[in-house]
Amino acid sequence: MNVTLTIDGKKVEVPRGITILEAARMLDVEIPTFCDYKHLMPFGSCRMCVVEVEGSDRLFASCVMPVADGMDIHTDTARVKRARETVLELLLTYHPLECPICPQSGRCGLQDMTFEHGKDYGRFGYIQVKKRIDYLSPLIEMNQNRCILCGRCVRICDEVQGEGELDFTNRGFPTVVEPSFARTLDCEFCGQCIQACPVGSLYSRIYKYTAPSWELTPVRTTCPFCGVGCTLNLEVKGDRIYHVLGVDDEGSINSGFLCCKGRFGYEYVHHPDRITEPRIRKDGELVPVTWDEAYEYIAQGLTGIRDEHGADALGGIASARCTNEENYLFQKFMRAAVGTNNVDSIARFAHFPGMEALRKAFGVEAPTNTLNDLTHSDLIFTLDSNITEDDHIAGLKVLKQVRSGKARLLVANSRKVKITRFADNWMRHSPGTSVALLNSMAFTIFDEGLEDKGFCEKRVTGLEELRASLQDYAPEKMKEVTGVPAEQVRDAARLMAAAEHATILITLGSASPYTGEDTVAAAVNLALVTGNVGRLGAGVIPMSEYNNVQGSMDMGALCEFFPGYQPVASEGNREWFEGQWKTKLPATDGLSAEGMILEAKKGRLKGLYVMGENPLSSFPDREAVKKALKNLDLLIVQDMFLTDTALLADVLLPTSCGPEKDGTFTNTDRRVQRVRKAIESPAHTRDDWKIITELSTLLGYPMDFANGMDITEEIARIIPFYAGIRPDRLEKDGLHWPCPRPDHPGTEVLHMDRFPSGLGRVRPVHYQEPKKTTANYPYILIPGTLLYHSGTTTTMAKGLNEVAPAAVAEVNPVDAEALEIKTGDWIRLTGMKGITEVEVRVTDRSLPGTIFVPTHYRDVHVNALFGYSAVKEKGITCVAAEKTERIVVEERDVGGQLTKIKKTVQEIQQKKLQASDKTGPEISGG
Incomplete structure (x- = not known):
């Protein structure tokens, strides 16, 4: 229902319930404010936004005053101006005029308001009150003297982050904003408070006193860390990044918010350990050479192996970190220039199995919905997901929807993580039992007649086979398997069935190593039988650990698929690609990432080209990978840093990084977004795509591209569902594929009318009992990610390392007592594949009998503890643990x-x- 009112003589009709401030903005009438901030609840503390309303003798704070029918509002009268001038006079009475050194100078709200609404003198003079400068963390600093008590930081920490670390303390004139009891921050160090602060009270310790804002040039780009794909501005001067701000556009995925990695993780770009010149191994050492020498060495090595052993003695590992354009060229290089389909990526372990479940059910290897679509969800089910750490901004979207009362929250997670605090139902199931849990929920839905009969009849096949397969999955029977009480499972099933718009979020990759194809298939069954597919706010979204794992698969960095998931084994597909690429292509599926490692270990794979990946740290079975890489005749590594894998290379090629290149990423929900070059890369480094084209030319297959965007145009010609995705259409917030035409708006929700395969297919998925712990290996290993790190690059960021400098294993107090260890001690973990040592934190976040260990730290080799079978079968990894003295x-x-x-x-x-x-x-x- 609408109401009609007048603002500054303009009549307008607006929705009932909005505030005067919101109504004014609809008319483009500017009302100044400090405390009001997009995405936060109205607060009404600063009094800058006061307006006059006809018929009342007092001024109203427009940010909290709701509109009423017939209101006649004045925003710029003499009385209103005097009130605003007085507010500014009072603020400036205590505010230090240190603009020349203030990090907010040039974009300070108080500066702007003073110029526009203040007077050229103050009646109250300046009263100096010395307050503390608080070093709240290695990343965030607070100067209390500049604070105007607008409350933005307090509210954003509570309302958006769900942390509540900052608050007002004291009363009256001594009031300050600080963590309770004047302690340091114990939070997620997201820096949302910094970006929300209208003055220079909160600021980054990394970027302070580096460059004034007016000397910085903002470059809009996409975050290179996780699969959410946040839009941000890198503020640069010369060839250096000095500041990072989230971008809040209509439709942007992150609404201006960033996690700690996105805001503080860019120090790696300027790290002194960057590789800045090609190297070749001579007499056991990697020695610097020219690019021509490196290229000649590689060309001779590749052609020599191919001539002697055939093209299938060579392989390539693409990158879930590199751009779409680079991955597209890499697989094209391996297929067209080298002559083999032996090309794959970390997606083989991290994401592809889950996508296979979606393909078998729906006919498309992609999430059904977008993350922004969560605003329509009335139930959100996070499965095996620590979403506020694994994909932080997606986690904020979940928290917002749940805390606003618009959605119920189901959580299935063996660990006590942040999201569990907000759950309506937290099912703390035993690791490796997700399929049993989901099947018992599906059993309940059929048992109680809760399935969406209309949807199932029209759009689902395989229903009776599924129903029959669930007879042994009654929650009462499964309690002994999952550890979750039967009534709790039944309650979760009822919530799922009652929801009109239920979204299931599943984390894949090392963040959730026991979640694979069967788990995703069981989740898909649940979504289909409840009718929660093909509409807003309802669907299945597997969350990716890597920034471009979806894009790398789309581009064909899979041994059995050409770009666009066209099977290599199809003669028609092969002939079409041969026509496009003007060369003969190999006819059989190539080796997967696992297959290449195994064949190298046996001596049958002779050469391996690795682009932007670190298999020795990221692939399962570290010792097997190490033996395989050492057994190669030729190992080419293309990277920024001297990673564990790079240390074994025969040739090392230095590359540019995300902020130094142009291209696109495809995020976890199919959104294709621009990556823009913000700074020049160090001398003697080159873009990945440039290296590939130059090598390809040396091998006799020229690739002629002027820049990354030229490659984007070729991708649009090659992949049908990318056909409408052109560089000029990606200037703002990107497009969701499928986007089949240049005038197509992109597709946010898949399967609204029909499935590509006709009907959605449910299929029986049976729980396979995982390997059990034994007396020799009595603990279940839970590998996972941390909020502060996502691989090699973040461990090269000094600020993030100060917050999370080392891996720390989580051990339950029951187990700690048995092991006679305490927080700060070290334990040695022994698995069937290897050994690693790690520091301990005693906490009830992990179940008794389980040990959580973060991945991504170079000196803690978690992947040494489990092999390929554990990853493929998604079986649990059992380890032994003992107290040890850490040797340095x-x-x-x-x-x-x-x-x-x-x-x-x-x-x-x-x-x-x-x-x-x-x-x-x-x-x-x-």
Whole structure:
């Protein structure tokens, strides 16, 4: 229902219930405000937004005053102006005029308001009150002297992040904003408070005192860390990034919010350990060479192997981090220039199995809905997902929908993570039992007659086979398997069936290693039988750990598919691609990533080209991978850093990174977005696509592209569902595929009218009992990700390393007592494939009998503990644990010689304490 009112003489009809401020913005009438902030509830504290309303003798704060029919509002009268001037005078009375050094200078709300609404003098003078400068964390600093108490930071921390770390303390004039009890921040270090602050009170410790805002150039691009694909501005000067801000456009996926990686993780770009020149292994050492020398070495090596052993003795590992354009060219290079379908990527382990489940059910290897579509969901089910850490901004969307009361929340997770605090039903199932849990929910739906009979009759096939397969999955029977009480499972099933718009979010990859094709298939069954597919706010979205894992698969970085998921084995497909690429192509499926490692280990794969991937750290069975890589005649690695894999390379090619290149990423919900070059890459490094084209030309297959966007145009010609995705259409927030024509708007919700395969297919999926713990291996390993890291690049960001400097295993107090360990101790984990050591935190976040260990840390080799079978079968990995003394190696100059001395961490700590007792606290710096 609408109401009619007048604002500054303009009559307007607006929805009932909105505020005067919102109504004014609909008319493009500007009303100044400090405390109002998009995405936050109205607060009404700053009084800058006051207006006059005819018939009332007082002023109203427009940000909290709802509209009423017949209102006649004035926003710019003399009385209103005087009120605003007074507010500014009062704020400036205590606000230090240190604009020349303030990090917000040039974009400060108080500066802008003073110029526009203030007076050229103040009646109250300036009263200096010295308040603290709080070093809240290694990333965030707060200068209380500049704070105007607008409350934005307090509210964004609570309402958006769900953390509530900041609050108002004291009352009256001594009021300040700070963490309770004046402690340091114990939060997610997202920096939302920094971006929300209208003045220079909160700011980044990384970027402060680096460059004034007016010297910085914003470059709009896409975040390169996780699969959400946040839009941000990299603010640059010369060839350096000085500041990062989230972009809040209509339709942007992140609404201006960023996680700690997206805001503070770009220090890796300027890290001194970047590789800046090609290297070739000579006499056991990687020595610098020219690009021509490196290219000649590679060309001779590849052609030599191909001539002697055939093209299938060569393989390539593409990258879920590189752009679509680079992945497209890489697989084209392997197929057309080298002559093999041996090309694959980390998606084989991380994402592809889940996509296969979607293809078999719907006919499309992609999520059904978008993350922005969650605003239409009335129930959200997060499965095996620590979504606020794995895909942080997606987690914020879930929290917003749930905390606003618009959606119920189901959570199935063995760990106590942040999202479980907000759940209507948290099913804490045993690791590896997700299929049993989902099947018992599906059993309940059939048992209680809760299936969507109309939807199932019209749009689903395989229903009776599924129903029959579920007879042994009654929740009462499954309690012994899953550990979840039967009534709790039944309640979850009822909530799912009652929802009109239910979305299932499933995390895939190392963040959820026991979630594979069968789990996703069981989740799809649940969505189909409840009719929650093919409409707004309802569907299945597998969440990706990597920024471009979806795009790498779309581009054909899979051994059995050409770009666009066209099967390699199809003669018609092969002939079509041969016509497009003007060369003969191999006729059989290639080796998968696992297959290449196994064949290299056997000595049958002779050469491997790795682009932007670190198999030694990211693939299962570290020792097997290491043996395979060492067994190669030729290992080419194309990367930014000297990774574990790069250390074994015969040739090392230095590349540019995300902020130094143009192209596109495809995020977890099929959104194709621009990646823009913000700065020049270091001298002697080259873009991945450029390296591929130059190598291809040397091998006799020229590729002629002027830039990354030329490759985007070719992709549009090659992949039917990318046909309408052209560079000029990606200037803002991107497009969701399928987008088959240049005038097509993109497709946000799939399968609204029909499935590509005709009917949606449910299919029986049976719980396979995982390997059980034994007396020798009594603990279940839970590998996973952390909010602060996502691979090699983030561990090269100094600020993030100060927040999360090392891997820490989570051990339940029950197990800690049995192992006689405490927080800060070290344990040795022994699996059937290898050993690693890690520091311990004792916490009830993990179930008894399980040990969570974060991946991505170079010195903790989690992938040494499990093999390919555990990943393929999604079986659990069992490990032994024992207390150990951490050994570190110190290098010392002893008698003029560099000597390595082994010591335990405990010995080093004890010496520091003894020194501190004698000399006082240790002080670093000079």
